[in-house]
Amino acid sequence: MIDAKRKILALFLLSLFPLTNVFTLTAFGLNGNDIWNNLSPNGLVNYFEDFVDENYNDDSATTAEGWGTGTIRNALDFTVEILDFYPTIQPVRGLDVQGRKAYVGGYNTTYNAQTLLILNISDSANMELMSFRDYSSHVGPVKVDGDGAYIGFIGGTLRINSYNVSNPYTLASTVYRDSIETDGLVTDIDIQGYLIYYTVYKSTSFRSIKLAGGQDIDNLDWLTFEWNSNKTLGIDVEGQIVYAAESDDGLYILDGSLRDPITELSHLNTPGNATDVLVDGQTAYIADGPAGVHIVDVSDTSNPVLLGSIDTPGNARRLAIQEDTLYVADGDGGVQVIDVTIPNAPVIITEIVLPYAWDLDLYGGDLIVGTDDGVYSIGIGAGMTDFSFAYPNAFDLFNVYDVRVRGDIAYLACGTDGLVTVDVGNPGMPVLLDNMTVSGGVNITKLDVDGRYAHLIEDGGNIYIYDISDPTNIVYAGGIGGGGLRDIFVRGQIQFVAFDVGFAIVNVSNPAAPTVLSNNFFPTTSLKGIWVQGQHAYLVDDIGTVGDGFLIYNVKDYTAPVLTDAQPRDSHHYDVYVDGDFAYLGGGFWMAMYNVTDPYDIQWTSFYTDYHSLGVWGFGPYILSADSIDGATLIDARNLNAAVTYNYPDATGALQITTHGDFTYIANTSNLLIMRHFRSAADAFDVAGSQAQSITIDDTEELIENVTLTFAGDIPPGTSIEFYLTSDGVNWESVTVGVKYTFTEIGSDLRWRAVFSGPVDHTARIFSMNILYQHEPKPPTPFGLIFGLLFGGLILIGIIVVTVLFIRKKKIPVR
Numbered sequence: 001m002i003d004a005k006r007k008i009l010a011l012f013l014l015s016l017f018p019l020t021n022v023f024t025l026t027a028f029g030l031n032g033n034d035i036w037n038n039l040s041p042n043g044l045v046n047y048f049e050d051f052v053d054e055n056y057n058d059d060s061a062t063t064a065e066g067w068g069t070g071t072i073r074n075a076l077d078f079t080v081e082i083l084d085f086y087p088t089i090q091p092v093r094g095l096d097v098q099g100r101k102a103y104v105g106g107y108n109t110t111y112n113a114q115t116l117l118i119l120n121i122s123d124s125a126n127m128e129l130m131s132f133r134d135y136s137s138h139v140g141p142v143k144v145d146g147d148g149a150y151i152g153f154i155g156g157t158l159r160i161n162s163y164n165v166s167n168p169y170t171l172a173s174t175v176y177r178d179s180i181e182t183d184g185l186v187t188d189i190d191i192q193g194y195l196i197y198y199t200v201y202k203s204t205s206f207r208s209i210k211l212a213g214g215q216d217i218d219n220l221d222w223l224t225f226e227w228n229s230n231k232t233l234g235i236d237v238e239g240q241i242v243y244a245a246e247s248d249d250g251l252y253i254l255d256g257s258l259r260d261p262i263t264e265l266s267h268l269n270t271p272g273n274a275t276d277v278l279v280d281g282q283t284a285y286i287a288d289g290p291a292g293v294h295i296v297d298v299s300d301t302s303n304p305v306l307l308g309s310i311d312t313p314g315n316a317r318r319l320a321i322q323e324d325t326l327y328v329a330d331g332d333g334g335v336q337v338i339d340v341t342i343p344n345a346p347v348i349i350t351e352i353v354l355p356y357a358w359d360l361d362l363y364g365g366d367l368i369v370g371t372d373d374g375v376y377s378i379g380i381g382a383g384m385t386d387f388s389f390a391y392p393n394a395f396d397l398f399n400v401y402d403v404r405v406r407g408d409i410a411y412l413a414c415g416t417d418g419l420v421t422v423d424v425g426n427p428g429m430p431v432l433l434d435n436m437t438v439s440g441g442v443n444i445t446k447l448d449v450d451g452r453y454a455h456l457i458e459d460g461g462n463i464y465i466y467d468i469s470d471p472t473n474i475v476y477a478g479g480i481g482g483g484g485l486r487d488i489f490v491r492g493q494i495q496f497v498a499f500d501v502g503f504a505i506v507n508v509s510n511p512a513a514p515t516v517l518s519n520n521f522f523p524t525t526s527l528k529g530i531w532v533q534g535q536h537a538y539l540v541d542d543i544g545t546v547g548d549g550f551l552i553y554n555v556k557d558y559t560a561p562v563l564t565d566a567q568p569r570d571s572h573h574y575d576v577y578v579d580g581d582f583a584y585l586g587g588g589f590w591m592a593m594y595n596v597t598d599p600y601d602i603q604w605t606s607f608y609t610d611y612h613s614l615g616v617w618g619f620g621p622y623i624l625s626a627d628s629i630d631g632a633t634l635i636d637a638r639n640l641n642a643a644v645t646y647n648y649p650d651a652t653g654a655l656q657i658t659t660h661g662d663f664t665y666i667a668n669t670s671n672l673l674i675m676r677h678f679r680s681a682a683d684a685f686d687v688a689g690s691q692a693q694s695i696t697i698d699d700t701e702e703l704i705e706n707v708t709l710t711f712a713g714d715i716p717p718g719t720s721i722e723f724y725l726t727s728d729g730v731n732w733e734s735v736t737v738g739v740k741y742t743f744t745e746i747g748s749d750l751r752w753r754a755v756f757s758g759p760v761d762h763t764a765r766i767f768s769m770n771i772l773y774q775h776e777p778k779p780p781t782p783f784g785l786i787f788g789l790l791f792g793g794l795i796l797i798g799i800i801v802v803t804v805l806f807i808r809k810k811k812i813p814v815r
Helices: 002-027 032-039 782-811
Strands: 045-049 079-087 092-098 101-106 116-120 128-133 139-145 148-153 159-164 176-181 185-192 195-201 209-213 221-223 234-238 241-245 251-255 263-268 276-280 283-287 293-297 305-310 318-322 325-329 335-339 347-352 357-363 366-371 374-381 402-406 409-413 419-423 431-436 444-450 453-458 463-467 475-480 485-491 494-499 502-507 515-521 527-533 536-541 548-554 562-568 573-579 582-587 591-595 603-608 615-619 622-627 631-636 644-648 656-660 663-667 672-676 690-693 703-714 720-726 733-735 741-747 751-757 765-776
Touching: 092 357, 092 366, 092 374, 101 139, 101 366, 139 185, 148 185, 148 195, 159 185, 185 234, 195 234, 234 276, 241 276, 241 283, 276 318, 283 318, 283 325, 318 357, 325 357, 325 366, 402 444, 402 656, 402 663, 409 444, 409 663, 444 485, 453 485, 494 527, 502 527, 536 573, 536 582, 548 573, 582 615, 582 622, 591 622, 622 656, 622 663, 631 663, 703 720, 720 741, 733 741, 751 765
Parallel strands: 092 139, 485 527, 527 573, 573 615, 615 656
Antiparallel strands: 045 765, 079 374, 092 101, 101 116, 116 128, 139 148, 148 159, 159 176, 185 195, 195 209, 209 221, 234 241, 241 251, 251 263, 276 283, 283 293, 293 305, 318 325, 325 335, 335 347, 357 366, 366 374, 402 409, 409 419, 419 431, 444 453, 453 463, 463 475, 485 494, 494 502, 502 515, 527 536, 536 548, 548 562, 573 582, 582 591, 591 603, 615 622, 622 631, 631 644, 656 663, 663 672, 690 751, 703 741, 703 765, 720 733, 720 751
């Protein structure tokens, strides 16, 4: 019986030994909670970083940017330079750039001097006044289309005026043409084909969006547009879809194809005061006054989805976009420059301090800003490229004969493969979205895109119209027969089509039943290219012998166009592009340039004999040319007498060329080539790379041996992020994301480092990071070991003595 009790005692003493270990380890200097954590599988610690503040940023070691904004990335490498400033008498409330000119509206409630100005911005570092007009106070928005300038008034006699600005040196003379009075303040103007949309804030008739026929600037024609609102401040029209910034009501999306009645497609409320909306492809940007800027997915116009928002320090008023760089005229916040590469995580990358900024526009890659003090021209970004590099992985699933780009979507004319849509959001990895082949193997060679429709022509044959509202699901919408068709240009609801012996004008307001408005024949021509700007159509032919090869027609009457001037053939012309006062003609022997300021007196300007040209396009003062012999060429024509050319000879199948944002797109016969011609601010990175590094993220002074790092972010092809951790604050060890890592050098100073690398035009990004780790027991100090053993031993001896006495007491017999 006693032996059994002794065994029980021994087991009891052994069971108490772990408890004495706890007391002993506590004596070594360890935290008791960590002891219990290490005895439990749940004793893990999680560090989370979302970069919305800089609490853990080691700014002495961090060279990456974005900490405190919610996203970190490689450091940007761009410059901001005020190139020139033109002081104005009046605050500049409205501004528009067309070609090489800025059209400026000066606002004052009583003083009428210099209320409309034209500045020559050919050299944006040396803006020059061409002429001005002293006419009326309260000038607001300004919009120019060809020879027509349209001015809205926000006080006094409320109206919209039209002016003929074909001669930019004679604003002071009789350039006024017509006027329509309104019942509210005219706050914005947009032009789609011959239709002039203008917004009327505080409309007494509750018709805040109004419509005028601007086909003839001498006779503005008020048209019905029945939609009930009196709050519209800003407008953007894409084809037949109207996007309205409705002050405190946010964004409305309308179908204006019928005009009366208007179909309200959707509404998205915003927290501020929506003053402007800008649509690029399937994305809308809203200037929301004191609430900054919102980014909205409008791929489904019946269901706009808010993607991201960012507050600005001032009052967001007007917007302009260059690729992934959004410029905001932010009132007393000057100009805010925002990186919108990741729509749900926009980031302000710089602020340009200016007087109160009202309006802005782009001239190539330069920014033109209207302020309280005058007009600023600003160079921002990393500048033009040398045009020597095309992205790898060219899209080569089909032959490509023509291309247009809207937002991140490229629309391709692919011969017998019909219409093809491609996602070019990552130019180094284009992705096929859809392909619609025209029945019968029809050969599609040219196209144009306007709003939700793509208009295609069969080489020598018919016209086909497709609904591209969803670029992943192309739908046939209609068409019309033809013969000898060679080129097409679309403005709003009107097609202009060049065919062998003339050109046609077609009303496509109902794509299912297009109506021919006129056929205009020239039996001695072989027309190849057409462009339309304002009231004029510009045509070129490819005969190359005696006769007229470049023609301009006034098309203000679509049923009866009138020839205004023609130039003799100097080459086989294949294409024409017009921007403001200049027309660029692609020819078989050279690329020619004409001054078309006066459509009744075309003036030859220069030509470039080193390059053939099948297709031409423009980007500010730069000209782009495509030819299957010489490849793709970029011409710096800022100085017309000393142009500089850059050539990419490997585009050996180049037929047509276009630009969108920072990129040039080349229909290269066997593929689509993509090149970068400009590096805007949000796409200009430090090629040497940069790093982000934290300070100590655990201050408990306890050992950390095992760790697992995960993150949320974006790593485009060609970029990378390398992660390093240190447990002792000195020795950095490379870790693999998502894999548990055991440190070689163990310590109690946990820190992390992320190293970014990649090309100069895009970067990887980190949105958030998690580091999961566990505290480990510290090794005892010699003193702690001795003290702990003695202390624990005394406790154990005490337990033994108490237990023995208890047992002996039980053994005393009862007498």
